[in-house]
Amino acid sequence: MDSSKSWEHKSLLTEIIEGMELAKQLRLSLSAASSSDTRQFLVQRILSSYEKALLILNFSGPAQSTAGAIASVPESLVSAYAGPCFDDYNKSPKDHQDLTDVSKKRKIMAKWTDHVMRVSSENGIEGPHEDGHSWRKYGQKDILGAKHPRSYYRCTYRNTQSCYATKQVQRSDEDPTIFEITYKGKHTCSHGSNSVLPPPSPEQQEQKRNKQNNTSHQQQSQVNQMSFPTNLRVDTKFLEDRENMASPFSFTSTSFGCMMPDDAFLSSMLDDNNTFFDNFNHSLLSPAAGESNYYLMPPSQMRNIAGNEQLSECGLTEIISANNSSTNSPIPDMDFPLDPVEIEPNFPFDTTGIFS
DNA sequence: CGCATTTGACCCCG
DNA sequence: CGGGGTCAAATGCG
Numbered sequence: 393m394d395s396s397k398s399w400e401h402k403s404l405l406t407e408i409i410e411g412m413e414l415a416k417q418l419r420l421s422l423s424a425a426s427s428s429d430t431r432q433f434l435v436q437r438i439l440s441s442y443e444k445a446l447l448i449l450n451f452s453g454p455a456q457s458t459a460g461a462i463a464s465v466p467e468s469l470v471s472a473y474a475g476p477c478f479d480d481y482n483k484s485p486k487d488h489q490d491l492t493d494v495s496k497k498r499k500i501m502a503k504w505t506d507h508v509m510r511v512s513s514e515n516g517i518e519g520p521h522e523d524g525h526s527w528r529k530y531g532q533k534d535i536l537g538a539k540h541p542r543s544y545y546r547c548t549y550r551n552t553q554s555c556y557a558t559k560q561v562q563r564s565d566e567d568p569t570i571f572e573i574t575y576k577g578k579h580t581c582s583h584g585s586n587s588v589l590p591p592p593s594p595e596q597q598e599q600k601r602n603k604q605n606n607t608s609h610q611q612q613s614q615v616n617q618m619s620f621p622t623n624l625r626v627d628t629k630f631l632e633d634r635e636n637m638a639s640p641f642s643f644t645s646t647s648f649g650c651m652m653p654d655d656a657f658l659s660s661m662l663d664d665n666n667t668f669f670d671n672f673n674h675s676l677l678s679p680a681a682g683e684s685n686y687y688l689m690p691p692s693q694m695r696n697i698a699g700n701e702q703l704s705e706c707g708l709t710e711i712i713s714a715n716n717s718s719t720n721s722p723i724p725d726m727d728f729p730l731d732p733v734e735i736e737p738n739f740p741f742d743t744t745g746i747f748s
Numbered sequence: 749c750g751c752a753t754t755t756g757a758c759c760c761c762g
Numbered sequence: 763c764g765g766g767g768t769c770a771a772a773t774g775c776g
Contacts, residue, residue: 529753531768544767548752560767754773761766 408445414438510564511571525579527559539565547581555581 414437527545534541540563547555557577564570 532754533766536765758769
């Protein structure tokens with residue numbers, strides 16, 4: 393399918409651009425007296441970016457060399473993760489009796505791809521994160537060592553459309569304004585970006601509950617989305633399964649969103665294990681993400697990018713609020729409280745060129 | 749009344 | 763055995 397080829401191209405472009413931007417940042421960081429951690433982090437991200445570009449290049453070709461290249465990437469920072477993907481579903485339930493009381497058993501959910509992003513909200517106002525999908529909370533857990541409980545969400549249309557996307561939301565320990573959102577799986581439902589904005593995301597509501605006074609001061613700034621906030625605090629982590637990376641990229645755009653569950657499944661797997669979509673998940677950066685300050689890329693625009701219908705479908709646009717207020721330093725100290733392990737950034741940064 | 753959230757119990761895995 | 767993820771009854775809300 394040539395559309396997928398087009399994706400590869402765009403993704404490649406994105407990765408390269410990203411690498412460039414990161415390199416610039418590193419340069420900045422070098423001239424400023426920033427911590428070596430920061431630099432290392434940047435280096436890591438640059439490496440990751442190119443690594444992904446390599447992956448993309450090899451996507452339709454032999455994947456071995458790519459794997460080798462990745463293996464050669466020094467740090468453990470690179471996520472060399474091969475998730476328990478397909479076989480989690482295929483593996484025969486070792487005890488059939490489980491099938492009978494499946495209800496109680498924990499579903500053997502494949503841990504497709506994790507896509508972790510940390511979303512910070514200014515002063516803890518509102519949840520800045522709206523990904524264009526509606527989520528339904530199905531659980532909450534106190535996590536050992538974490539101050540705040542973790543919330544579990546799944547796609548509202550899980551049953552109706554076999555959309556197995558889930559996400560976890562957890563408030564950061566040190567900085568309660570930061571939310572760590574872990575996505576698992578991709579949406580196969582068709583309720584994403586076609587429509588307007590969905591109802592407020594659950595975590596947003598949660599935040600509202602927690603602090604429901606300051607909803608007033610959110611300046612509707614007309615987002616200069618493309619300006620790169622140096623102190624943006626968004627980390628993304630991709631856990632890619634290289635095997636799946638090498639697998640054929642075969643779903644059709646037309647069947648997307650209305651395919652049979654199995655197909656949806658497969659396609660979501662494939663989808664999850666490459667970064668194509670994520671590359672188009674453009675992070676729109678809102679300096680002051682107020683409650684209603686969500687900026688979605690119009691589907692049409694998304695389609696332009698991808699040259700494919702599917703994009704609009706999956707074009708969940710991730711809106712990230714810059715953490716301008718909480719990290720006031722002009723120098724990107726980066727402030728990555730995250731353990732740098734396994735962080736695979738995906739910063740679409742300035743992709744203006746692609747859009748225009 | 750239907751849908752979403754809450755919350756304690758349940759289950760799996762390390 | 764404990765932690766993390768999920769289920770599902772109870773509850774809340776529009």
